[in-house]
Amino acid sequence: MSSQTVAAEAVQAVEPGAVGRSPGQLMWRRFRRDRVGVISACVVLFFFAVGLLAPVISWLYGKDPYTRYGQLESGLLNEYGYPVKPNGGIDGEFWFGLEPGTGRDVFMELVYGIRTSLFIALAVTVLATLTAIVLGIAAGYLGGRWDAFISRLIDLLMAFPQQLFFVAFLPIIATLFVDPRQETPTHVKVVSVIIVLWALGWMTLGRILRGATLSLREREFVEAAKVSGASPWRIIRKELLPNVVSPILVQATYMLPSFVTTAAALSFLGVGLTEPTPDWGRMFATAAEVYRSDITYMFFPGVSMVIFVVAFNLLGDSIRDAFDPRTVR
Known part of the structure; x- marks a missing residue:
């Protein structure tokens, strides 16, 4: 009996009307019934649409964030x-x-700031997720020395004080690309932020996937694949990876808003993106300097950041509930 059949039978035992549906269809069916999740998904898609269409919005609005x-x-x-x-x-x-x-113009600064922050957070989330999948599943399935090495690496990286590490190593990473006596270009700053956040952003998901793989590698369908002569790569790709999609998606929805706020914090502290690059964190830094005389300037980046983070976290909760048939709403 395959893992998907077992999962489908478990869902059918909990949900009436689930007979004949695939696990993906069941997940989508549960998600559509969650109004909070649907609204949160619409809000998140709106923010990504704003970031993607920033040049179009600038053309229609007739202004840019630099003039x-x-x-x-x-x-x-x-x-x-x-x-x-x-x-x-x-x-x-x-x-x-x-x-x-x-x-x-504050409106265009915010639009392009959303674009910059989401690009950085999305790039870091993709890199961190891929790293966690490769190392986490490899540690859980291969075991032995591989498991010991990867587990100790995760423990070592998680022992670092992340905020201090980010602040201390961002200038060092930037000097690897340009002469420290020259002004650092914007693209180098963006690459440096992505590298630093990626280096300390994959361990939590990696540990989750390692634990999930440890519990899956002793299951009957994995043993049956081994007996049939399937290679380790095929077992990981066909048997293990489809069964850890749920924690990957759920954790990724929590990671992305976390990376958005972390990147904004670095810009706020002056070690991330700086003038004149539009960025959420740089807007907060300016707002902290002028709030006594112009409190309005802080309102727009602050409210938009809160809405985005809350919507993404609620979306993560809804995805987790949609994947878990035992959840009672």
């Missing part, structure tokens, strides 16, 4: 660099107002 409109047009900023109009300069021309000091 200093406060310097090109008189009367927009006062002598202290703050918007003259109330509420941070919000009007029909500048929907979210102007950035204090530079006069840049």
